[in-house]
Amino acid sequence: MKQNVLETKRLILRTYDADDLGTLHAILSDPVTMQYWPAPFTLEGSQQWLNNNMKRYETHGFGRWAMVSKSSGQVIGDCGIVVAELDGQLENDLGFIVAKEFWGKGFATEAAEACKQFGFQQLGLKRLCANMAFDHHASRSVIEKIGMTKEKEYINARNRNILTFLYAIEKD
Template sequence: MIVIETSRLLLRHYTHEDLHSLYTIFSDPETMTYYPAPFSMQQTQNWIQRNIDRYEHDGFGLWAACLKDSKEFIGDCGLIKQQVNGSTEIEIGYHISKKHWSKGYASEAARACKEYGFGQLGLKKLISIIVPKNMASIRVAEKIGFIKEQEVFIFNKTHYIYSGSKAKD
């Protein structure tokens, strides 16, 4: 099911058929630099299932990101609930295959998810949780209009919280 369409991308629900394409991304040490370790096949399968469950329970999750023209799977982007300092926040998260880095896909997908969250879901605030050394993700957050809000200790290390709020009508 396609959730969001941009000029170059389709964001759609994950299916179990995405396992091998996603594993290619998640098993790559460079792509997963800011995670504790690259993912195993089982961890990747669990990731897909967690997102399928999120669609049912939350009405959103991370979605498979595919090139619109070729339908090639290039990563994921979407919205997920996170606990930050005792509050439930909605994060825009993304992972793009390194062969597609520096082409603006993460920014395009994240901007579309921001618009979806504020428009379709009526959210008032969105965040991105970013490891301080992850300059590419910081640039994506800034390109979509997020600003650094705070530094927190989450997921066993320090992260920056970038955020954006819905413009007042």
Template sequence: MAVLETKRLILRQYEDEDIIPLHRIFSDPETMKFYPSPFSIQQTQDWVKRNQDRYRNDGYGLWAVCLKETNEFIGGCGLVKQKINGNIEVEIGYHINKKYWSKGFATEAAKACKEYAFDRLGLNKLISIIAPRNVPSIRVAEKIGFTKEKEVFIFGKNHYIYSGVKK
């Protein structure tokens, strides 16, 4: 069942069947170069379960991103609570299979998530946590109207916090 739809994409809750195609993304060293390491199959299963728990507990989480035309799973994007300097913030996160990079899918999905958070959830501010050298993710954040707010030490290293507020 679709949570969000865009011109080219459907965002829906993760299902157990998504573990294998998601693991293809999370086990790829190039895709995961800004994480401590690529994910094992168990870490990918845990990721899906955490998001299924978030749907129940928070009403949102990271969602599967599928091409509307073919229903092919190409990644994930959504909203997740993060603790930044003692405050709970809601992050837009995104991961797209590298064979679909540079086609605007991450930006399209992230923009839909931003609109959902502001218009349907009533949130006033969103963030994205981005490794300083992750230029493609910085570009996505900027394309959806986020600006660099600060640098913080989180997840064992420095990250930029990009943010956007409801207008």
């Protein structure tokens, strides 16, 4: 059952359910949208993404959520926090994916800021991280706009052994 988690001026972030597979796969399988990932997702990969997040809701009380445009009701991306291993450390990883047709409109920044606030205020997290390919300038810009700073660089074995930037922010 879909449940709204966060609301911003233009977005609703809500839980996924099994009905979201087709819409989610259209985003995750797009080669332009997913150009900074190891590869666009297969249908099986999108199903696993969906299943993993639905399990995270039960296990952690959070995960990645569907990013829904209030004006159209359309799922335009994905944003949230997951516990993930980043350069050998377990971290609370804030991430987002926005479908290419919605790039450059501030949706990622709006969703990421809301997730940051949720993580600190509702979940009581003390630290959030984000990681991205060194050349993913748009994601770096989003993360910097919400107050995260680059902590280190590392070679990411989980993403084609490319140089990856790790950003972090601690709760005040």
